[in-house]
Amino acid sequence: MVRWEPGAGERLRVAALELYVRQGFEQTTVEEIARSVGLTERTFFRYFADKREVLFDPQNLLQEAFLAGVNAAPPTAAPLEMIASALATSAAFFPDDRRNWSRQRQSVIAANPALKERELLKLATLAAAIAEALRARGVAAQAATLAAESGTTVFGVAFTQWIADGEQRSLAAIEHEVLGELAALTTGLATALDRGPA
Known part of the structure; x- marks a missing residue:
C-alpha cells in the first residue's frame, strides 16, 4: 500500500x-x-x-510573491517602484536558511543544459506575468515590458550574488544594491538622451 x-x-x-x-x-x-x-x-x-x-515546482509561489509585491505598491507608484516592491516581497521567499539549498540547486542546474533552459523559461514566464500585472495597473505596454524584464534581471543578478560562496547579506539587501546600480545607469542614460544625438 x-x-x-x-x-x-x-x-x-x-x-x-x-x-x-x-x-x-x-x-x-x-x-x-x-x-x-x-x-x-x-x-x-x-x-x-x-x-x-x-527543482522547479515552487515557481508558482515565487510568481505569486512577485505579483503580490506589484499589487502592494501605492497607486501613484512609478513602474520601477512597483518592481522594487515586487522584489522586496519576493525576497521573503528566500530566507537565509534556504541559501544552502539554493546553492546546491543552482549547481545541479548549471551542470545540465536542459535544466538551464528550463530555468531561463521560468524567468521568461515570470517576466511576462509581471508585465501583465503592471499593465493591469495602468502601465503602458512597452514600459511594462521594460520594467518587468529589468526586474527579473535585477532578481537574477542579486540571486547569483546571494548564493555566492561567502556571501552573508540577505537577498533583499543585495536586490536593493543592484536596483541602485540600475538607477544610476538609467540616470546616466537619461542625461545622455537629453543632450540629443551627437
Whole structure:
C-alpha cells in the first residue's frame, strides 16, 4: 500500500537534491529518490510531474510573491517602484536558511543544459506575468515590458550574488544594491538622451 505521509513532498525534494548533487541529475532515477526516503515511485508522482519538477515546482509561489509585491505598491507608484516592491516581497521567499539549498540547486542546474533552459523559461514566464500585472495597473505596454524584464534581471543578478560562496547579506539587501546600480545607469542614460544625438 502506498504511504501518504505528512511532509513526504519535502522529504522527496531534499532526497532528490542530495542525489542530484552526489551522482548527477541524469544518473538519478525517480525510483532511487523515492526509495531513499522509504516511499514508492507512485507517491513521488503524486507530488511531482517528473524529476525536474523537484527543482522547479515552487515557481508558482515565487510568481505569486512577485505579483503580490506589484499589487502592494501605492497607486501613484512609478513602474520601477512597483518592481522594487515586487522584489522586496519576493525576497521573503528566500530566507537565509534556504541559501544552502539554493546553492546546491543552482549547481545541479548549471551542470545540465536542459535544466538551464528550463530555468531561463521560468524567468521568461515570470517576466511576462509581471508585465501583465503592471499593465493591469495602468502601465503602458512597452514600459511594462521594460520594467518587468529589468526586474527579473535585477532578481537574477542579486540571486547569483546571494548564493555566492561567502556571501552573508540577505537577498533583499543585495536586490536593493543592484536596483541602485540600475538607477544610476538609467540616470546616466537619461542625461545622455537629453543632450540629443551627437
